[in-house]
Amino acid sequence: MQEMQSLKVAVLEGGVSAEREVSLRSGEKIAEALRSAGCSVVEYDTKELSFIEKILNNRPDVIYIALHGRHGEDGTVQGLCELLDIPYVGSGVLASSLAIDKVMSKRFYVQAGIPTPRYLVAENTKQFDIDAFVARTAAELGEKTVVKPANEGSSIGMSIVHALDELPHALEFAFEHDSTVLVEQFIEGVEVTVGVLGNDRPRALPTIEVATQNEFYDYAAKYEAGMSQHIIPARVGAAANKLCSDLAEQTHSVLGCRSISRSDFIVDADGGVWLLETNTLPGMTDVSLVPDAAKHAGIDFSELCVMLVSFALEK
Numbered sequence: 001m002q003e004m005q006s007l008k009v010a011v012l013e014g015g016v017s018a019e020r021e022v023s024l025r026s027g028e029k030i031a032e033a034l035r036s037a038g039c040s041v042v043e044y045d046t047k048e049l050s051f052i053e054k055i056l057n058n059r060p061d062v063i064y065i066a067l068h069g070r071h072g073e074d075g076t077v078q079g080l081c082e083l084l085d086i087p088y089v090g091s092g093v094l095a096s097s098l099a100i101d102k103v104m105s106k107r108f109y110v111q112a113g114i115p116t117p118r119y120l121v122a123e124n125t126k127q128f129d130i131d132a133f134v135a136r137t138a139a140e141l142g143e144k145t146v147v148k149p150a151n152e153g154s155s156i157g158m159s160i161v162h163a164l165d166e167l168p169h170a171l172e173f174a175f176e177h178d179s180t181v182l183v184e185q186f187i188e189g190v191e192v193t194v195g196v197l198g199n200d201r202p203r204a205l206p207t208i209e210v211a212t213q214n215e216f217y218d219y220a221a222k223y224e225a226g227m228s229q230h231i232i233p234a235r236v237g238a239a240a241n242k243l244c245s246d247l248a249e250q251t252h253s254v255l256g257c258r259s260i261s262r263s264d265f266i267v268d269a270d271g272g273v274w275l276l277e278t279n280t281l282p283g284m285t286d287v288s289l290v291p292d293a294a295k296h297a298g299i300d301f302s303e304l305c306v307m308l309v310s311f312a313l314e315k
Contacts, residue, residue, distance in 0.1 A: 004306055005038035010060040010086075012077060014045035017069030018156045018177070026284040027066035033302040034064070034309070046072065055084065062312050063088040064305075065281060070151060073281045074100045089312045091280040095256040099280045102150045102182045105255065109275055112254045114247055116275045117185040117266075121150075122171055124179040134167050137183055144186040147171060149178035160186065184276075189268040192234040192241075194248035195282065195290040196261045199311055202252045204245035205293035209234035230289060232296045236267040243273045251278050259311040262290055 011034070013027025014020055024045075031041045042058060044051040046067060055063070063086050065077055075097035081088040090096065098104050109116040118141055122133055137145060147170040149157040157177035159170035167183075174181040195205040209231040233241055248263040255261075255278060262282040266274045282290045284305075294304045 004034075004309070007039045007062065007309070008058070008060040009034050009039045009041045009062055009064055009309065010055055010058075011041055011043045011064045011066055012046050012051070012072070013043055013066045014047050015067045015069070015072045016047055017067070017071055017073075018152060019068035020047070022283055022285060023066055023068045023072065025286075026068070026288070029284055029286070029301070030064055030066050030305050033305040036302050037306050039309075046077065052080070055086075060086060062086065062309055064309065064312075065090050066284065068281055068283065069156075070100075073279075074151065087312045089308045090259050091255075091257045091261070095258070096280050098255050099257065099261070099278045100151055102148055102277055103180060105278060106182070108254055109251070112250070114251060114254070114275050115273060117146075117187050119182055119184045122175075122181040122183060124175045124181070130168055130171065133171075134164055137167060138164055141183065141185045146184045146186050147174050148182045148184065149174045150180040150182050152177050187266045187268055187274050189266040189272075189274075190234065190236050192236060192244050192265045192267050192273075193289050194244050194263050194265070195293045196248050196252040196257070196263070197259070197294075197307065197311075198252075199258045199314055202249050202257070202261075204248050205290065206232050206296045207234040207236075207241050207244050208232050208289055208293055209236065210289070228287075230292045232293060234267070237271060240267045240271045240273055247273060247275055251275060255280075259308050260290065 011027050011031045014024050027043055031043050034041050063081050065088055075093040078093045078096050103121050106119055143164055145161045147159045147161055157174045159173055161167050161170050191210040193208050196202045210228055212228040244265050251263045252261045257280055261278055261280050263278045264276045291301050
């Protein structure tokens with residue numbers, strides 16, 4: 001592998017998704033870290049398609065995709081990197097598109113025997129019968145549910161439904177962000193997240209318990225300083241911590257992830273662990289979870305970014 005001092009790295013940031021501002025913050029931090037490690041770094045905002053021509057003219061050794069959400073984390077930019085034949089940080093086209101789609105990834109979790117809350121899928125079509133769907137939700141999932149757009153991150157468009165009469169509004173809100181919506185059984189418990197690093201031999205970082213005064217770990221809790229607390233390791237007991245770590249590594253492999261992923265869980269009162277979703281390009285800001293877990297494991301931010309570039313260059 002080339003020495004870091006001779007590497008030309010293109011950092012892709014910004015973009016057009018609802019998570020644009022977070023991506024800009026992630027990209028800025030990553031670029032700063034890689035420059036401190038000696039890399040030659042150029043940042044590109046993918047909001048302007050001219051970034052493609054610029055990359056072709058300045059052909060980097062590796063692309064660091066610091067994009068979150070659609071048109072960045074969903075396999076589209078990964079496909080571009082494949083066409084350009086340039087190594088890139090993060091998962092490939094298939095794993096990226098599977099993980100961001102909460103419905104498709106659920107099907108993979110179930111097939112692999114990974115415990116995940118029961119769910120239904122709502123499609124915003126002319127044939128959608130909301131009254132029938134509400135009745136089915138009550139029968140199969142119960143009154144309290146979690147409603148999420150299928151292809152958004154950072155809890156955008158998400159609601160917790162406490163009573164059935166709240167479900168139509170929650171669906172309408174989620175449909176503003178996606179035509180496919182996941183309605184999931186609500187499980188009371190502790191929110192735990194686990195970062196995973198590696199390609200063929202992934203390893204879990206320490207578990208993090210996410211504590212927030214908000215009802216759930218929403219956009220503000222994720223990205224505003226002081227809105228959440230990261231407790232490392234999670235206070236769920238040794239057995240549940242190990243199970244979260246094992247399932248995060250298994251999920252990384254089941255979806256075909258590379259370089260980095262972060263899986264989110266709920267640990268219930270009985271110590272049961274339930275996988276919620278997997279993120280293939282987790283945030284890398286000052287308040288992000290994976291850098292915090294890495295730091296606890298003795299990996300500083302610059303070292304983490306260099307490690308991810310190294311994974312991208314592995315054959």
